[in-house]
Amino acid sequence: MPSPRPDRLETRVNGITRLVEHIDPKRPVVVQAHDFPDHDAVGTAFALTRLLVRHDLNVALGYGGVIQSESLRDAIGALEIDIRPVRELELTEDSQLIVVDGFSGNSNMTGTDGTVIAVIDHHPPPWAPECPYADIREGYGACSTILYEYYQDAGEPMEPAVATALLMGLMMDTAFMTRGVAEVDLDAFNVLFRYGDWQLSARLLKNSLSLSDLAAFRQAIDACVIARMFSFIALQGEYTPEVMALIADFFLNLREVHFVVVVSGERDEHRLSVRSEDNAYPCDVVIHHALNGIGSGGGHMHMGGGSIPRDLYPGDEGLRKRFISALGFDKDEEEKKT
Numbered sequence: 001m002p003s004p005r006p007d008r009l010e011t012r013v014n015g016i017t018r019l020v021e022h023i024d025p026k027r028p029v030v031v032q033a034h035d036f037p038d039h040d041a042v043g044t045a046f047a048l049t050r051l052l053v054r055h056d057l058n059v060a061l062g063y064g065g066v067i068q069s070e071s072l073r074d075a076i077g078a079l080e081i082d083i084r085p086v087r088e089l090e091l092t093e094d095s096q097l098i099v100v101d102g103f104s105g106n107s108n109m110t111g112t113d114g115t116v117i118a119v120i121d122h123h124p125p126p127w128a129p130e131c132p133y134a135d136i137r138e139g140y141g142a143c144s145t146i147l148y149e150y151y152q153d154a155g156e157p158m159e160p161a162v163a164t165a166l167l168m169g170l171m172m173d174t175a176f177m178t179r180g181v182a183e184v185d186l187d188a189f190n191v192l193f194r195y196g197d198w199q200l201s202a203r204l205l206k207n208s209l210s211l212s213d214l215a216a217f218r219q220a221i222d223a224c225v226i227a228r229m230f231s232f233i234a235l236q237g238e239y240t241p242e243v244m245a246l247i248a249d250f251f252l253n254l255r256e257v258h259f260v261v262v263v264s265g266e267r268d269e270h271r272l273s274v275r276s277e278d279n280a281y282p283c284d285v286v287i288h289h290a291l292n293g294i295g296s297g298g299g300h301m302h303m304g305g306g307s308i309p310r311d312l313y314p315g316d317e318g319l320r321k322r323f324i325s326a327l328g329f330d331k332d333e334e335e336k337k338t
């Protein structure tokens with residue numbers, strides 16, 4: 001039996017107590033999942049909302065953009081999560097916003113009325129958040145794990161629907177505990193798996209594709225360009241982030257492929273979904289190099305994304321070359337020649 005790790009427990013702060021200290025109870029609170037939210041963002045936002053209402057706060061739950069994932073929409077229905085587009089929440093200047101799984105310095109957050117008073121996230125922030133409360137735990141596989149710790153540290157019981165929502169977020173972001181898993185994610189999984197409904201979670205997560213998505217896969221297989229272990233896929237047309245991520249994961253399943261870029265878009269911008277299973281090529285670092293001067297992006301070691309405005313898009317082959325260079329493959333080629 002491994003011994004408990006008191007060192008970590010001692011240094012851990014009780015997140016919810018600290019957060020509540022920064023909230024004015026007389027003003028409305030909105031917990032906001034990032035734009036075009038995923039399971040982790042909604043699970044985290046839901047769990048936080050259920051915890052905040054116990055502190056007699058007036059809390060609403062919102063998201064920017066639209067929910068593009070059918071699987072997530074089904075989960076919201078099954079768990080009866082009362083989450084709405086932020087434009088329906090009638091935010092005022094008085095509103096206190098708590099942003100989860102992303103933050104307002106990030107391009108995927110809708111500009112809204114109200115003040116961002118807190119950020120809870122597991123992504124490396126592009127710059128330090130300036131709001132009064134920021135809890136960024138970069139090594140965590142999912143934001144859901146942070147909320148799991150909020151409940152643990154506060155000794156608060158967890159409703160089954162909350163446990164299920166967090167379990168779903170954790171399983172989604174870690175690809176069923178196979179990607180970017182920290183020790184604390186395992187602790188969370190151990191508890192959430194037993195308290196939440198893992199069968200419902202697995203069924204919803206494993207049925208995220210529709211027959212209508214097959215065309216995108218067909219196109220991806222035809223369009224994919226392989227250079228050593230790097231697979232580049234430019235899709236013609238607009239696809240949801242979810243389908244792009246699933247295509248990227250599909251290519252990562254190929255034993256020869258360790259780094260994948262899927263790009264799609266045509267109107268305002270081109271969007272990217274990026275995956276890596278080689279620690280020598282972290283997604284966030286490679287994306288940063290490849291999009292330098294033409295777009296923005298970020299993520300973690302194993303997964304990331306980005307966007308490029310249409311007028312700056314260097315073309316499919318131009319973008320592929322930028323990634324080849326960011327991966328350092330072009331230098332290797334020169335060395336070989338000499």
Ligand SMILES: [Mn+2]
Pocket residue numbers: 040041101122141142143173
């Ligand atoms: Mn996340």
